[in-house]
Amino acid sequence: MTNATEGPAFRYTAGLANEIEQKWQRYWVDNGTFNAPNPVGDLATGEVLPEDKLNVQDMFPYPSGAGLHVGHPLGYIATDVYARYNRMLGKNVLHTLGYDSFGLPAEQYAIQTGTHPRTTTEANIANMTRQLDALGLGHDRRRSVATTDPEFYRWTQWIFLQIYNAWFDEEQQKARPIEDLVRDLMTGARTCKDGREFLSLTTEEKHKAIDEFRLVYLSDSMVNWCPGLGTVLANEEVTADGRSERGNYPVFRKRLRQWMMRITAYSDRLLEDLELLDWPEKVKSMQRNWIGRSRGAQVAFASPEGPIEVFTTRPDTLFGASYMVLAPEHELVDALTADAYEGGVDKRWTFGENSPAEAVAAYRQAIAAKSDVERQENKDKTGVFLGTYATNPVSGEQVPVFIADYVLTGYGTGAIMAVPAHDERDHEFASTFGLPILPVLEGGDVTEEAFTGDGAHINSANDDGLDLNGLGKGEAIEKAIAWLQDKGVGEEKIQYKLRDWLFARQRYWGEPFPIVYDENGQAHSLPEEMLPVELPQIEDYNPVSFDPDDADSEPAPPLAKATDWVEVELDLGHGKQKYRRDTNVMPQWAGSSWYQLRYIDPTNSEEFCNIENERYWTGPRGENDPGGVDLYVGGVEHAVLHLLYSRFWHKVLYDLGFVTSREPYRRLYNQGYIQAYAYTDARGVYVPAAEVEEKDGRFFYNGEEVNQEYGKMGKSLKNAVAPDDIARDFGADTLRVYEMAMGPLDTSRPWATKDVVGSHRFLQRLWRLVVDEETGEVLARNTELTEDDAKQLHRTIAGVREDYGHLRDNTVVAKLIEYVNYLTKTYPNEVPRAAVEPLVQMVSPLAPHIAEELWSKLGHPGTITFEPFPTFDEALLVDDTVEIPVQINGKVRARVRVAADASREDMEAAALSDGRIAELIEGKNVVKVIAVPGRMVNLVVK
Numbered sequence: 001m002t003n004a005t006e007g008p009a010f011r012y013t014a015g016l017a018n019e020i021e022q023k024w025q026r027y028w029v030d031n032g033t034f035n036a037p038n039p040v041g042d043l044a045t046g047e048v049l050p051e052d053k054l055n056v057q058d059m060f061p062y063p064s065g066a067g068l069h070v071g072h073p074l075g076y077i078a079t080d081v082y083a084r085y086n087r088m089l090g091k092n093v094l095h096t097l098g099y100d101s102f103g104l105p106a107e108q109y110a111i112q113t114g115t116h117p118r119t120t121t122e123a124n125i126a127n128m129t130r131q132l133d134a135l136g137l138g139h140d141r142r143r144s145v146a147t148t149d150p151e152f153y154r155w156t157q158w159i160f161l162q163i164y165n166a167w168f169d170e171e172q173q174k175a176r177p178i179e180d181l182v183r184d185l186m187t188g189a190r191t192c193k194d195g196r197e198f199l200s201l202t203t204e205e206k207h208k209a210i211d212e213f214r215l216v217y218l219s220d221s222m223v224n225w226c227p228g229l230g231t232v233l234a235n236e237e238v239t240a241d242g243r244s245e246r247g248n249y250p251v252f253r254k255r256l257r258q259w260m261m262r263i264t265a266y267s268d269r270l271l272e273d274l275e276l277l278d279w280p281e282k283v284k285s286m287q288r289n290w291i292g293r294s295r296g297a298q299v300a301f302a303s304p305e306g307p308i309e310v311f312t313t314r315p316d317t318l319f320g321a322s323y324m325v326l327a328p329e330h331e332l333v334d335a336l337t338a339d340a341y342e343g344g345v346d347k348r349w350t351f352g353e354n355s356p357a358e359a360v361a362a363y364r365q366a367i368a369a370k371s372d373v374e375r376q377e378n379k380d381k382t383g384v385f386l387g388t389y390a391t392n393p394v395s396g397e398q399v400p401v402f403i404a405d406y407v408l409t410g411y412g413t414g415a416i417m418a419v420p421a422h423d424e425r426d427h428e429f430a431s432t433f434g435l436p437i438l439p440v441l442e443g444g445d446v447t448e449e450a451f452t453g454d455g456a457h458i459n460s461a462n463d464d465g466l467d468l469n470g471l472g473k474g475e476a477i478e479k480a481i482a483w484l485q486d487k488g489v490g491e492e493k494i495q496y497k498l499r500d501w502l503f504a505r506q507r508y509w510g511e512p513f514p515i516v517y518d519e520n521g522q523a524h525s526l527p528e529e530m531l532p533v534e535l536p537q538i539e540d541y542n543p544v545s546f547d548p549d550d551a552d553s554e555p556a557p558p559l560a561k562a563t564d565w566v567e568v569e570l571d572l573g574h575g576k577q578k579y580r581r582d583t584n585v586m587p588q589w590a591g592s593s594w595y596q597l598r599y600i601d602p603t604n605s606e607e608f609c610n611i612e613n614e615r616y617w618t619g620p621r622g623e624n625d626p627g628g629v630d631l632y633v634g635g636v637e638h639a640v641l642h643l644l645y646s647r648f649w650h651k652v653l654y655d656l657g658f659v660t661s662r663e664p665y666r667r668l669y670n671q672g673y674i675q676a677y678a679y680t681d682a683r684g685v686y687v688p689a690a691e692v693e694e695k696d697g698r699f700f701y702n703g704e705e706v707n708q709e710y711g712k713m714g715k716s717l718k719n720a721v722a723p724d725d726i727a728r729d730f731g732a733d734t735l736r737v738y739e740m741a742m743g744p745l746d747t748s749r750p751w752a753t754k755d756v757v758g759s760h761r762f763l764q765r766l767w768r769l770v771v772d773e774e775t776g777e778v779l780a781r782n783t784e785l786t787e788d789d790a791k792q793l794h795r796t797i798a799g800v801r802e803d804y805g806h807l808r809d810n811t812v813v814a815k816l817i818e819y820v821n822y823l824t825k826t827y828p829n830e831v832p833r834a835a836v837e838p839l840v841q842m843v844s845p846l847a848p849h850i851a852e853e854l855w856s857k858l859g860h861p862g863t864i865t866f867e868p869f870p871t872f873d874e875a876l877l878v879d880d881t882v883e884i885p886v887q888i889n890g891k892v893r894a895r896v897r898v899a900a901d902a903s904r905e906d907m908e909a910a911a912l913s914d915g916r917i918a919e920l921i922e923g924k925n926v927v928k929v930i931a932v933p934g935r936m937v938n939l940v941v942k
């Protein structure tokens with residue numbers, strides 16, 4: 001480690017680095033160096049903006065109380081380097097960072113301590129901002145927002161209202177204002193969702209009919225209700241035995257009225273537009289899977305209680321359907337449950353009970369607490385026979401009807417036809433229950449396991465005109481669908497896994513809904529002028545809790561306790577009336593679904609974002625360009641939820657004409673993680689990694705031997721390293737260089753504090769090239785570069801440009817180190833200014849403070865930020881050149897220098913452009929050119 005008190009007075013030590021860093025950070029703030037001008041509005045400067053711009057964004061952080069560790073800024077440094085590089089290319093660059101500051105931790109802390117979440121949040125933001133500022137990130141501070149600012153969430157609420165007051169026109173495949181729909185309903189151009197004439201309805205029914213079209217709607221959906229905690233829980237918060245993770249209270253599956261957003265209306269567009277995005281293929285495929293579009297058929301199996309509809313992607317395998325399964329919650333189950341098991345029913349089918357009704361009841365109880373994932377993934381198949389049979393529509397066979405938990409109620413029709421020969425889960429079930437396994441595809445043995453490959457169809461014909469035998473999969477599916485359609489027992493069906501978005505939380509620290517209810521319980525949206533609906537002050541942040549076993553209790557969120565706030569008198573256009581506010585808050589995803597737009601116009605008090613500013617910063621540039629932020633960097637953990645929600649909101653805003661871009665993020669990049677060693681003691685408990693000592697390859701904590709592991713850096717593994725410490729011991733520039741040098745940005749990399757010094761030494765050598773460590777004198781002199789110098793320099797510039805442009809900062813560092821080493825060796829005393837100035841410019845995106853300092857020492861006023869990035873001469877990149885003879889009619893007349901690997905054409909061109917040769921052949925005809933690569937050129941002239 002460097003020590004400020006030793007060594008020469010002008011050495012680049014941690015102490016000096018810290019001084020320089022503070023100086024330049026102050027300079028940048030005082031001069032608004034990174035303030036990017038807008039075309040219009042508060043942030044416009046009246047100047048003509050460069051058309052070339054860059055809008056670069058990081059996934060913004062939650063301001064946690066623990067602050068940052070060195071893993072967090074990896075992406076922030078990379079985007080800063082990229083932003084700085086692009087400023088030097090002359091672009092107008094928008095880069096800032098805000099805070100995703102609503103959420104549970106601040107609220108839980110408030111419940112424990114009574115400290116208002118705003119107090120905690122503000123303190124955490126201040127601390128994180130201090131940490132980030134110390135890294136020298138070139139952010140436009142005017143554009144930083146926190147989702148908890150009323151001026152921010154006012155527009156979150158406003159966007160909610162736009163979505164609420166819109167409906168999805170299936171024909172036009174886009175959202176339209178609800179007034180358009182109402183007009184169509186009034187004129188009869190359109191009917192209600194259930195087919196009724198709008199004008200025949202009562203006022204209340206009309207309200208309801210319109211609500212059914214809205215992109216935001218109230219729906220009864222199944223949730224995990226925990227009366228003991230007084231809140232609804234996410235699936236991940238419920239233990240395997242159906243209790244709350246926190247507090248261990250019983251949890252009940254309950255139908256509750258909740259706000260939903262109709263993201264499913266956009267399924268096709270969300271899928272199709274993925275093609276337009278410059279995103280990692282992995283993330284695109286995760287989104288495709290999440291949306292889960294599958295084409296198949298809905299098929300009816302006749303039963304004593306009417307048709308049982310199933311959804312299948314393989315209608316071609318219908319002849320192999322040997323039983324049916326309904327989800328235990330399916331609405332036909334009770335009706336289909338027979339009074340008694342007739343005749344010799346297989347004992348395995350009855351769940352140990354005597355009657356189907358008893359078996360159904362016992363089974364439902366047994367599976368009540370299982371999550372959907374568990375239900376689907378469990379290899380030990382369970383289920384119950386209902387005592388009833390249905391008819392296979394192609395074969396006419398009677399097939400037994402079961403309920404089983406591997407069929408989910410929320411997908412397809414909640415019922416399946418089972419084809420155990422060719423579906424793994426059906427095979428497991430059929431094997432457990434001794435059901436027939438009928439192969440209908442050639443090419444596999446189905447006794448042990450399902451054959452899920454492709455093969456020609458067999459055993460697949462009936463005497464009613466359907467014959468699939470010999471056909472391949474695609475053809476057979478089409479033929480089967482056509483036959484089903486023709487017989488009126490099935491039709492083609494497109495099915496999606498994507499569900500509508502549950503949009504309400506029974507919490508305090510979130511955006512209140514801009515919704516009130518009248519005395520009849522009818523919801524009304526508030527007019528724009530009443531925004532923001534601010535969170536009221538309350539004393540107690542706990543939700544109202546109930547008797548833990550009272551399954552019939554209804555959630556009453558913390559906001560319900562603020563009765564003065566809940567009960568309001570408003571004039572919503574019908575005179576003053578009493579209303580009750582909605583007491584839910586929005587989920588944490590809300591603010592992050594549109595923050596990219598607020599960065600563009602953060603101080604606009606008239607609009608969420610002016611469209612001219614939006615057009616400049618995110619508008620499409622060319623026909624197949626969806627527009628959006630030019631580069632968005634963050635972790636792959638946000639591949640689906642956040643990135644689907646923000647795409648959905650953005651598309652609604654696009655449809656309604658508020659933005660010109662179709663997508664929020666044109667290009668996405670997932671950075672890797674910083675990992676580090678972690679240590680566990682004999683009990684398997686993590687011990688603080690910083691206090692572990694190594695002796696001969698073994699590790700000790702407080703004298704006790706501990707076990708070394710490796711994992712993502714963080715609080716839970718007790719292996720976090722604070723950036724503050726590294727910046728103090730080496731300087732922020734060293735930290736930046738080290739993080740960028742560790743490896744390719746998209747891969748995970750191990751942190752090693754002991755290696756940081758390597759990056760520090762590189763910056764020390766750079767410093768030494770320009771500044772005499774003993775005297776502080778600037779060493780650059782105005783001499784010409786040698787040919788070798790020029791080659792080294794231009795090769796470095798070319799390589800570094802290419803690498804910066806592709807976020808390959810690790811190889812930038814490698815090339816700069818090589819160049820610094822070359823100069824150090826070549827010029828032990830004084831280095832040519834023309835060799836070192838471009839170096840300082842090239843270093844500046846990576847290590848901006850030291851670059852600014854050296855730049856000013858070299859005699860340049862102001863900041864290096866907008867200095868044009870050095871350019872290179874292509875000719876100097878040529879690795880090796882050779883001198884070749886040029887002959888005219890067999891006689892050597894000149895020698896020219898060409899690249900060793902020059903092509904015949906290049907050699908010819910070089911020969912013809914030589915002055916002496918040109919003279920000699922003037923007025924003559926070159927009838928033939930013979931060029932031997934690397935050897936000679938001969939011109940045959942007449």
Ligand code: ANZ
Nearest residue numbers: 294311312313314406407408411412414416419422423
């Ligand atoms: C018969 C069949 C034969 C199937 C075969 C598959 C293979 P994806 O692609 O995910 O849409 N399925 C339908 N609804 C279900 C539900 N609610 N719960 C569990 N499984 C359900 O999957 C569709 C396939 O999953 C459907 O096609 C159905 O099984 C099953 F060789 O029908 B298949």
